[in-house]
Structures are given as C-alpha cells and as structure tokens.
Amino acid sequence: MKKLLIVDDAAFMRVSIRNMLQNQDIEIVGEAANGLIAVSMYKELRPDVVTMDITMPEMSGIEALKLIKAFDPQAKVIMVSSMGQEGMVKQAIISGAKTFIVKPFKEELLHKTISKVLGV
Amino acid sequence: MTDQYHNEPMLELFIFESMQLIEQMEQLIIANEKFESYDSDAINEIFRIMHTIKGSSAMMLFNNVSTLAHSMEDVFFVLREDKPQNIDSSQLSDLVLEGIDFIKVEIAKIRNGDEAEGDAAALIESLRVFHATIKAQNYTVRDQEMKDTATSQGYSAPKKQQYYISKVRTEPQSYSSSFQATLYFEEDCGMENLRAFGVVNDLGDLVKEYYHIPADLDHEDSAVVIQEQGFTLFLKTDRSLEEIHRTLSQTIYLKDLQLTQVKNCEPFEDLHEERKILLNDSAKIFASSSGERITIDQKESYSSASQQSIISVSVAKLDQLMDLVGEMVIAEAMVTQNPDLKGLELNNFEKAARQLRKITSELQDTVMSVRMVPLTGTFQKMNRTVRDMCKKLNKDVRLELIGQETEVDKNIIEHISDPLMHLIRNSIDHGIEMPSDREMKGKPRWGTITLEAKNAGGDVLIIIRDDGGGFNKAKIMSKAREKGLLQVPEDEITDKEIYNLVFLPGFSTNETVTEFSGRGVGMDVVVKNIEAVGGAITADSVPGKGTTLSLKIPLTLAIIDGMNIKVGDSRYTIPTTAIKESFRPKTTDIIVDPDDNEMIMVRGQCFPILRLHERYHVNTLVNNFADGIIIMVEQDDQTLCIFADELIGQQQVVVKSLPAYIKHTKKVTGLAGCTLLGDGSISLILDIAGLFTVKKTG
Amino acid sequence: MSENEAVDSEDQVEDTQKGKFLTFCLGNEFYGIEIKYVTEIIGLQPITEIPEMPEYIKGIINLRGKIIPLMDVRLRFRKPFREYNDRTCIVVIDIREIPIGLIVDSVSEVISISDEEIVSPPSLNKEGNKYIRGIGKVGNDVKLLLDSGKLLTDLEIENLENI
Incomplete structure (x- = not known):
C-alpha cells in the first residue's frame, strides 16, 4: 500500500482529503499542519506521495517542498493550490513539485492525480 | 459537487474551523484597530485565514463565502507585499468586520441547514475599490514578486521571461x-x-x-x-x-x-x-544531491500522531464519553455495593473494589477536565460588542478582561455567551454616560467595563462592573409599581432588592427602545438563560459610580455532589452545595402561622418548611416532624427547610435530563433532572431555586 | 461505498418489517403497532413517578442506564385503570428518536397485515379513535392499528387546551 502524507493548516482540508481517499488503496501515514512539521514527518515517515498546501503558518508549502526535495530528490509532492496562487505554483514547479491540484477539486481528480504521480 | 462533502462530519468540521478562524480574525482586527494600524504579523495571519476560508468554502461549494474571502485575501495580499502607508485602517476594519459578519451569517445559515444564499456583491465591490486605492498608492514601488500573483492580472511585466532565459x-x-x-x-x-x-x-x-x-x-x-x-x-x-x-x-x-x-x-x-x-533549469539545484541514494528508513512503527499534540474532538463524542463514564460510575456502585455482598467478608474483593473506585473517579475527573474550556473565547467576543456599540452610540468604552483563563464546562459556555453580550450592551447603552457628561461629572472621558471571572468553590463567578451612572432607584421602583412587580412592602425593600427587580420578567428601565438593548428581549431572557444552566444573577449599584452584575455559574452540569433522600418510595437528590445542614427537628421548634404555613426556629431564626411529600403528592408514612429529617438548603440568600423521610447518603451523581417526552409534557418546577443510584433505581434531582418559587406560589 | 451498503441493508430491514405489526390487547380489544417502531418488550419494572404529570404518564424507568418515560395506554385512551399484573408488559417504542414505553395489558403476537387488509377507521366513534390510523382485518379478528406519531404529538394540543 502506498503511503501518503497530508500537509494543510486547515483541518477541514486534511479531513476532506482523507475522506476522499477512504476507499482507495492508500494509507495516510500522517497529517501535518504546517511546513515545518511536514518536513520532519517526511523524514520520519518516508511517504510515497505528499499533498502540500501552499499558504501555511510557520513554514510555507514552497519552503517545505524545497527542504523535502533537498532531503529526497525523488520525493513526489502534489501542491494543493487555489486560484490566485499562480506565481507560487510556478515556484513550486521549479522547485520540483510533481504537479498541482487546484481547489476546489473533486474526489476523482484527486484519485487521478495521486495515481498518476505514483505512476500506477 | 459530489455528496461526500455534504456528509455531516465534514460540514461540522467546516463550520467549526471556519468559525474559529473568523473569531480569531475578529480579535486581530479589534486589537489592531486600537493602534490604528495593522502590524505585519496580523496582516499575515488574516491573509492566511481568508485564504483558508476561501479554499474550504470553495470545496463545500459555498461560493459566495469563497468569493468574499477571496476579495479580502486580495486586500491583505497587497498590505502584506506592498506595505502601503497611510491606509485608512478604520475603513479597513469596518470593511473586514462587515465581511466577517457576512460570513458568520452564512455559516449560521449553513449550520441551520438553510441555503447560504447571501449576496456579498456590494461588499466585494467596496473591497475592490479599497484594494484599488491601496494598490494605486504603491504602484511605482511594486516589487518583482507582485507579478506572480493573479491580483496583478492584466499587468504585463517587461521582464516576464525571466524563468526562460538561461544565465x-x-x-x-x-x-x-x-x-x-x-x-x-x-x-x-x-x-x-x-x-x-x-x-x-x-x-x-x-x-x-x-x-x-x-x-x-x-x-x-x-x-x-x-x-x-x-x-x-x-x-x-x-x-x-x-x-x-x-x-x-x-x-x-x-x-x-x-x-x-x-x-x-x-x-x-x-x-x-x-x-x-x-x-534555465532551476530544478538543477537538486540534481547535485540526487547522486546519493537514501536508504529507506524502515522504522515506520513510529506513530505519526506523535507529531500532533492537539486534536479536535466533536462535542457529541465527548458527551457520549461523559455518558459512558456516568454509566460506569453507576455500574461501579452497583458492583461494589451489591446487596449479594452483604454480610460477606471479602478482603481481596474489597481491595480490588477500592482500586476500581479509584480508577473510576480518576477517569471521571479526567473526562470532566477534557470538557473544560477557558472563558477566553467568550470574553474576547465581547471586544467586538463593545467596539460596535461605541461606534453606534458615540461613546468611549474600554473593556478590561480579568481571569479569562478560568475554565467552565463546554455546555455551559454555550449558554452564557449571549447573556453576557446582552449585559454588556446594557451596560454601555444604559450605564456608561456620553463622554461629555462624564467629563462634567469629573470622570474620565472613557468609561470602563470590567469583565472578570474567578473560581468560587463549585461555581464560577463572572462579574461585570461598569463605572457608569448606576441604576436609578426611583425609576426602577416606579416601573415596578406600574407593572405590579412589587411583592415586598415598599418601606421594607432594601436597595439590593430594588436593583434585582430589573431581572423580573417584563421589566426594562429604558423608555426609549434602542437598537441594542431594547429588542424585546429583556433582562428576563438573560436570567432564563443563566438559570437554565443552574446559574444565578444578582445586581448591585452605587448611584453615580456604576453597577456590578454578578453571575454565579456552576463549573459543570454533568456530575454533581448530591445528598440522596427518601420520601415514601421516591428518592430525591439535593446538590450538596445547596445544603447548609440537616437535622432531626424537635416538635417544640415548629411554628404554624394562622395560614397553616409551617416554620421552624433554628438558633433564634425562623425558616419556612417545605414538606416534599405534600408538594409532590407522595404517599409516605412519615408525617410527623419528629419521625423525619429536615434538610436546610440555601440559594441566593434564601433559606428553606425541606422535610423528608430520611437521608440515604451522599455521593457523586451523574445528572441526566428527564426524557424529552416528559419535558415536553410539562416543566415540573423544582426538578432539575434525574440520576441513577447504585441499586439501579432512579432519583429525581431537586432544583433548589425552583423550589423557592414553588414555595412562594404554593 | 460503505454508505451505499448501509442504505441497502436499511432498505432490506424496512422491507422485512413492512406490513408487520406487534399486537397487544387492552381489555377485549386488540391493537397493532408497526414493528419498525418497537425496540423491545419488557416486563413491568419499578417505576419512578414524576410529580405533576397527567395521569397516563406513569413515570420513568431505568432501562440499562437509559431513562424511558412510561405511558399507560389504557389511561391514554380514557379507559378505566386496571391493576398491573404479571401479564402487564411494557412495549418500548422509538418514534423520531424519542423513546417511550407503552404499558399494555398483554402482548400477543407479531402478524403480517397487507395494505389491502387495512381499512380506514370509521370517523366519529370513541375517544381512542384519533390515535387509530386504520383497522386491520386478520381472519375474523379485527386489530386497531395505532398511529404512533399521534400518540406523542397530540400532547401539545391537549396541553394548550388545559391552559
């Protein structure tokens, strides 16, 4: 089973993503509420894929992405963005994000994105 | 969108989190407004809050909320990035607070299962104008990062290809x-x-x-x-x-x-x-490190939860847990006090039972403590009330908060928020004078309202003190006379009794109904809300100096220390906190007045007696005072002697409300609920304050 | 997906319960109540009286930690009170998540009555009639089918009348 780490400061989004993946063949190994926690959780849990919110307290998703990629260049990170964040999405792509998903998104789109990133 | 968003827990979480964020933001705005400028931390925080709400509400398809949050986010983006000077922070606060109110209203609709169809177009337009104003100010100093945002759409930068051009x-x-x-x-x-x-x-x-x-x-x-x-x-x-x-x-x-x-x-x-x-391969910077393959750490047994020290739990689950612990307390009593054990000497059993009792009581304390929430949130909310009132009434009031860390059961907090708000509105509207009047009286221009909370035994005291004009005794008296609310002869009434007349149903001192305090809901509603959680309110006032309102609120509703008593076949439980003493009465101390009201002399003082069996029409063989017992109870400076057959014993009881069907049928005065005793029988919990009203009317 | 399954099984439960009635008697009359409302049937329990209640609300009982109010159906239908005996039963029903125990003379059986066998009650008759939603004919017997919702909701109206 593939392991996923959810990073979002909003509990609502974390639960949304968790719910959407309920019947999928994915194990959610952790949830982080900011970039700082995300980086340390990534190192500890070594998930196969990460969903990463961009705007978060303590450390933004972009910075966390950079640190995660520096630690593990193979890291597969999906940015969770929303309209108005084009500039940051671009930075994320340059910094090595696999892809991004735009809020609001549907369950199917999230499934597709994750399976594609995992190369299933 | 798909149905999974509309399942209850998601919606609940959305409402909960959004409300929490909105309230946090409201505090930030009010705190910053005082300094007439927003500090960068606040701007960052508000930006992030709006961003989160935009995202969550878009996921839930609440598009009006999402769009509004987006326009507020845009404004704070400019504030964050451009740091414009000379912004009209008062206008900004008004706009954003209006936005907060809109979102609050929409969330309330969502909570009630209504359609969130509010239209924020006008507000969004105002925000857009504001956004344009602050942006225009800084157009020339706009930095490179600005281009990366959608807020600058339509603006084409000459250096746009920067990412494409190789070094x-x-x-x-x-x-x-x-x-x-x-x-x-x-x-x-x-x-x-x-x-x-x-x-x-x-x-x-x-x-x-x-x-x-x-x-x-x-x-x-x-x-x-x-x-x-x-x-x-x-x-x-x-x-x-x-x-x-x-x-x-x-x-x-x-x-x-x-x-x-x-x-x-x-x-x-x-x-x-x-x-x-x-x-320009920016990704290259990572290529250097890609050489070293990192072996996968197999130590996955770590709990990921160890990273999170705080989780949120739904109140329903806590209630359920509380119920279960309540059951367990009863079950424990049923085991350890089982009638089958009578007369047996079981040393090992006793030991184990003691251990069980200890754990049960610790478990109970822990669950209770989990339900305790500091009053901070409730108190902070009042800042907004004060701000809005002052703006509308042109008054200047400072709110001082003391002891907001005091904790109260979650269920109780929900019940006291509205009454507190109402009382503070009242204080500002009727208590605090206009700044000019205050100066004439030699007071500072600004009035002060102190909201204080402190623990007092099993209760929490919440005190609202203002330095306004104080209650007008003569006015209260004439109003009470007019409405026929006076029960005490006028020449015997004390000042304190006069002040407390304002809490009687149908009383309102202000002739002109203002937008804030006279909306039909008077003090009596406040009193009802507070009494609903077993609390009480009293007032005291010094003319010209101000008024003090004291609310006494129980720490928790769920478990009380109670004395179980027996009347005929019925059992009743009296909260221990209300009991002053209990004793077997001497017939010689009993006095009967010409109206057949029974009273008892205790240490030279005379107290009314309430025969519980008569009050509740219970058949009992104990009719003579000498055969039964008197329990003297006190509430709000009133004392009553309850006559019952016998005391059963003191224990912690889990308060259960009477079944909905019973409550719908009739609200029985003097009954607060019921509880299960160790032998599985039911005991009715007496509401002492209710018994006083029973005594008066009956 | 699991939700769908839950819905399915709920449907099945509804299906198997449809047209089934628990019958009990009050004096010489047989009554039926839809089985889907019935949670359990228990013998008489020690009752805790609640003061100031109408006569037909006998009080409350402790059913494994849950507090359940009791209604004496005889008194509800303004029939004379009959002393409880060892045949007296409490039928615990749950209507719109409000549990309530009905005290009846005795419980007889669970029977199926198809919609065709149910006729509307004659309009003006006795007091109890407003709680009857239909009359089921089973062989030569007649069962009065209770409108459980009305048993509870009618209360408010009566309360108003009392005031």
Missing part, C-alpha cells in the same frame, strides 16, 4: 533532430498555463532549445488557449523521439499527445533573434 547564453548549435509536440490537458485540471510550464520544466536538460505556443505562460488567458487549442511545443534536441515521447507522456493530466519529428527548423528561424529561449 549562460550558448551560441546556436545544430542538434540532430527537431520535434513538434502538441499536448492536450484534461478538462478541469485548472491552470493549464502552469501545467504547460511544468512540461517545459520537466523536459529540463533533454532539450537545448525550444519555443512554444502560446508563448506567454504567465498570463491567465493562456490557460484558456491551451484548454481549447492545446499546448504546442517546438524543440531541438539530440535525444530520440522515443525518449522525448516517454518524458512528455509522463505529464500528469495529459489527455492527448501528438509528437512528430520536423525536418525544417522554420519555427526557430524567425525566433532566433527575439525569442531565443534557453532553459
């Missing part, structure tokens, strides 16, 4: 082959221009020279072009067609890919001069 310009070389690729993305994937940018980025080193249509991937319009016509890429490389195909087909959200080898390099010829694009 090292290499001379045109000839490569073995040229390809033309057209990529179509799946619908709904969003931000197609950036998806295309990602494609180019992924090609990285494989490609040395390329050109694409549309050329400008920063512009949002390109997204539409790519959506409709696909993304066309011309590239020169020394790699094979297969290799390029493999790379391109890994593109996520790729719907269709056409890749052909092109003979001539025409597309490139025209562009050599003006659009020589070489790849």
Whole structure:
C-alpha cells in the first residue's frame, strides 16, 4: 500500500482529503499542519506521495517542498493550490513539485492525480 | 459537487474551523484597530485565514463565502507585499468586520441547514475599490514578486521571461533532430498555463532549445488557449523521439499527445533573434544531491500522531464519553455495593473494589477536565460588542478582561455567551454616560467595563462592573409599581432588592427602545438563560459610580455532589452545595402561622418548611416532624427547610435530563433532572431555586 | 461505498418489517403497532413517578442506564385503570428518536397485515379513535392499528387546551 502524507493548516482540508481517499488503496501515514512539521514527518515517515498546501503558518508549502526535495530528490509532492496562487505554483514547479491540484477539486481528480504521480 | 462533502462530519468540521478562524480574525482586527494600524504579523495571519476560508468554502461549494474571502485575501495580499502607508485602517476594519459578519451569517445559515444564499456583491465591490486605492498608492514601488500573483492580472511585466532565459547564453548549435509536440490537458485540471510550464520544466536538460505556443505562460488567458487549442511545443534536441515521447507522456493530466519529428527548423528561424529561449533549469539545484541514494528508513512503527499534540474532538463524542463514564460510575456502585455482598467478608474483593473506585473517579475527573474550556473565547467576543456599540452610540468604552483563563464546562459556555453580550450592551447603552457628561461629572472621558471571572468553590463567578451612572432607584421602583412587580412592602425593600427587580420578567428601565438593548428581549431572557444552566444573577449599584452584575455559574452540569433522600418510595437528590445542614427537628421548634404555613426556629431564626411529600403528592408514612429529617438548603440568600423521610447518603451523581417526552409534557418546577443510584433505581434531582418559587406560589 | 451498503441493508430491514405489526390487547380489544417502531418488550419494572404529570404518564424507568418515560395506554385512551399484573408488559417504542414505553395489558403476537387488509377507521366513534390510523382485518379478528406519531404529538394540543 502506498503511503501518503497530508500537509494543510486547515483541518477541514486534511479531513476532506482523507475522506476522499477512504476507499482507495492508500494509507495516510500522517497529517501535518504546517511546513515545518511536514518536513520532519517526511523524514520520519518516508511517504510515497505528499499533498502540500501552499499558504501555511510557520513554514510555507514552497519552503517545505524545497527542504523535502533537498532531503529526497525523488520525493513526489502534489501542491494543493487555489486560484490566485499562480506565481507560487510556478515556484513550486521549479522547485520540483510533481504537479498541482487546484481547489476546489473533486474526489476523482484527486484519485487521478495521486495515481498518476505514483505512476500506477 | 459530489455528496461526500455534504456528509455531516465534514460540514461540522467546516463550520467549526471556519468559525474559529473568523473569531480569531475578529480579535486581530479589534486589537489592531486600537493602534490604528495593522502590524505585519496580523496582516499575515488574516491573509492566511481568508485564504483558508476561501479554499474550504470553495470545496463545500459555498461560493459566495469563497468569493468574499477571496476579495479580502486580495486586500491583505497587497498590505502584506506592498506595505502601503497611510491606509485608512478604520475603513479597513469596518470593511473586514462587515465581511466577517457576512460570513458568520452564512455559516449560521449553513449550520441551520438553510441555503447560504447571501449576496456579498456590494461588499466585494467596496473591497475592490479599497484594494484599488491601496494598490494605486504603491504602484511605482511594486516589487518583482507582485507579478506572480493573479491580483496583478492584466499587468504585463517587461521582464516576464525571466524563468526562460538561461544565465549562460550558448551560441546556436545544430542538434540532430527537431520535434513538434502538441499536448492536450484534461478538462478541469485548472491552470493549464502552469501545467504547460511544468512540461517545459520537466523536459529540463533533454532539450537545448525550444519555443512554444502560446508563448506567454504567465498570463491567465493562456490557460484558456491551451484548454481549447492545446499546448504546442517546438524543440531541438539530440535525444530520440522515443525518449522525448516517454518524458512528455509522463505529464500528469495529459489527455492527448501528438509528437512528430520536423525536418525544417522554420519555427526557430524567425525566433532566433527575439525569442531565443534557453532553459534555465532551476530544478538543477537538486540534481547535485540526487547522486546519493537514501536508504529507506524502515522504522515506520513510529506513530505519526506523535507529531500532533492537539486534536479536535466533536462535542457529541465527548458527551457520549461523559455518558459512558456516568454509566460506569453507576455500574461501579452497583458492583461494589451489591446487596449479594452483604454480610460477606471479602478482603481481596474489597481491595480490588477500592482500586476500581479509584480508577473510576480518576477517569471521571479526567473526562470532566477534557470538557473544560477557558472563558477566553467568550470574553474576547465581547471586544467586538463593545467596539460596535461605541461606534453606534458615540461613546468611549474600554473593556478590561480579568481571569479569562478560568475554565467552565463546554455546555455551559454555550449558554452564557449571549447573556453576557446582552449585559454588556446594557451596560454601555444604559450605564456608561456620553463622554461629555462624564467629563462634567469629573470622570474620565472613557468609561470602563470590567469583565472578570474567578473560581468560587463549585461555581464560577463572572462579574461585570461598569463605572457608569448606576441604576436609578426611583425609576426602577416606579416601573415596578406600574407593572405590579412589587411583592415586598415598599418601606421594607432594601436597595439590593430594588436593583434585582430589573431581572423580573417584563421589566426594562429604558423608555426609549434602542437598537441594542431594547429588542424585546429583556433582562428576563438573560436570567432564563443563566438559570437554565443552574446559574444565578444578582445586581448591585452605587448611584453615580456604576453597577456590578454578578453571575454565579456552576463549573459543570454533568456530575454533581448530591445528598440522596427518601420520601415514601421516591428518592430525591439535593446538590450538596445547596445544603447548609440537616437535622432531626424537635416538635417544640415548629411554628404554624394562622395560614397553616409551617416554620421552624433554628438558633433564634425562623425558616419556612417545605414538606416534599405534600408538594409532590407522595404517599409516605412519615408525617410527623419528629419521625423525619429536615434538610436546610440555601440559594441566593434564601433559606428553606425541606422535610423528608430520611437521608440515604451522599455521593457523586451523574445528572441526566428527564426524557424529552416528559419535558415536553410539562416543566415540573423544582426538578432539575434525574440520576441513577447504585441499586439501579432512579432519583429525581431537586432544583433548589425552583423550589423557592414553588414555595412562594404554593 | 460503505454508505451505499448501509442504505441497502436499511432498505432490506424496512422491507422485512413492512406490513408487520406487534399486537397487544387492552381489555377485549386488540391493537397493532408497526414493528419498525418497537425496540423491545419488557416486563413491568419499578417505576419512578414524576410529580405533576397527567395521569397516563406513569413515570420513568431505568432501562440499562437509559431513562424511558412510561405511558399507560389504557389511561391514554380514557379507559378505566386496571391493576398491573404479571401479564402487564411494557412495549418500548422509538418514534423520531424519542423513546417511550407503552404499558399494555398483554402482548400477543407479531402478524403480517397487507395494505389491502387495512381499512380506514370509521370517523366519529370513541375517544381512542384519533390515535387509530386504520383497522386491520386478520381472519375474523379485527386489530386497531395505532398511529404512533399521534400518540406523542397530540400532547401539545391537549396541553394548550388545559391552559
């Protein structure tokens, strides 16, 4: 089973993503509420894929992405963005994000994105 | 959207989190407004809150909330990035608070299961105008980062190609082959221009020279072009067609890919001069570290939860847990006090039972403590009330909060928030004078309201003190006379009794009904709400100096220390906190007045007696005072002697409310609920305050 | 997906319970109540009286930690009170998540009555009639089918009348 780490400061989004993946063949190994926690959780849990919110307290998703990629260049990170964040999405792509998903998104789109990133 | 969003827990979480954020934001605004400027931390925080609410509400399809949050986010983005000077922070606060109110109202609708159909168009327009004003101020000093945002859409920057231009310009070389690729993305994937940018980025080193249509991937319009016509890429490389195909087909959200080898390099010829694009491989910085393969850490037994020290739990679950612990307390009593054990000497059993009792009681304490919430949130909310009232009434009031860390059961907090708000409105509206009047009286221009909480035994005291004009005794008296609310002879009434007349149903001192305090809901509603959680309110006032209102609220509703008593076959429980003493009465101390009211003399004082069996029509053999017991109870400075058959014993009881069916049928005065005793029988919990009213009317 | 299953099984439960009635008697009359409302049937329990209640609300009982109010159906239908005996039963029903125990003379059986066998009650008759939603004919017997919702909701109206 593939392991996923959810990073979002909003509990609502974390639960949304968790719910959407309920019947999928994915194990959610952790949830982080900011970039700082995300980086340390990534190192500890070594998930196969990460969903990463961009705007978060303590450390933004972009910075966390950079640190995660520096630690593990193979890291597969999906940015969770929303309209108005084009500039940051671009930075994320340059910094090595696999892809991004735009809020609001549907369950199917999230499934597709994750399976594609995992190369299933 | 799909149904999974509309299932209850998601909606609950959305409401909970959004309300929490909104309240946090409200505090930030009010705190910053006082200094007439927003500090950068607050701006960051508000930006993030609006961003989160925008995202969550969009996921839930509450588009009006999402759009409004977006426009507020835009404003704070400019504040954060441009740091404009001389902004009208008062106007900003008004706008944002209006936005907060809108969102609150919509969330309330959502909570009630109504359609969130509010229209925020006017407000969004005001925010847009404000946004434009603060932006115009800083147009010239706008920095590079600004371009990366959608807020600057339509603004084309001359240096836009910065990401495409290589730091090292290499001379045109000839490569073995040229390809033309057209990529179509799946619908709904969003931000197609950036998806295309990602494609180019992924090609990285494989490609040395390329050109694409549309050329400008920063512009949002390109997204539409790519959506409709696909993304066309011309590239020169020394790699094979297969290799390029493999790379391109890994593109996520790729719907269709056409890749052909092109003979001539025409597309490139025209562009050599003006659009020589070489790849700036920013991703390279990571390539250096990719050499070392990191072995996968197998220590996955770590709990990921160890990272989170706080989780949120739904109140329903806590209530359930509380119920279960309550059951357990009863079950424990049923086991350890089981009648089958009578007369047996069981040392080991006793030991184990003691241990069980200890654990049960610790468990109970822990669960209770989990339910305790500091009053901070409730107190902080009052800042907004004060602010709005002052603005409308042109008064100047400072709110001082003391002891907001005091904790109260979650259920109780919910019940006291509205009454507190109402009392504070009252204080500002009726208590605090206009600044000019205050100056004339030699007081500071601004009034002060102190909201204080402190623990007092099993209760929490909440005190609202203002330094306003105080109650007008004469006015209260004439009003009470007029409404026929006086029960005590006028020459005997004390000042305190006069002040407390305002809590009687149908009383309101202000002749003119103001927008804030006279909306039909008077003090009696406040009193009802507070009494509903077993609390009480009293008032005291010094003319010209101010008024003090004291609320006494129980710490918790769920478990009380109670004395169980017996009347006939019925059992009753009296909260221990209300009991002063209990004793077997001497017939000689009993006094009967001409109206057949029974009283008892205790240490020279005379107290009324309430025969519980008569009051509740219970058959009992104990009719003579000498055969039964008197329990003296006190509430709000009133004392009553309850006559019952006998005391059963004191224990902690879990308060259960009477079944809904019973409550709908009739509200029995004097009954607060019921509880289960160790033997499985039910005991009715007496509401002492209720018994006083019973005594008066009956 | 699991939700769908839950819905399915709920449907099945509804299906198997449809047309089934628990019958009990009050004096010489047989009554039926839809089985889907019935949670359990228990013998008489020690009752805790609640003061100031109408006569037909006998009080409350402790059913494994849950407090359940009791209604004497005889008194509810303004029939004379009959002393409880060992045949007296409490039928615990749950209507719109409000549990309530009905005290009846005795419980007889669970029977199926199809919609065709149910006729509307004659309009003006006795007091109890407003709680009857239909009359089921089973062989030669007649069962009065209770409108459980009305048993509870009618209360408010009566309360108003009392005031």
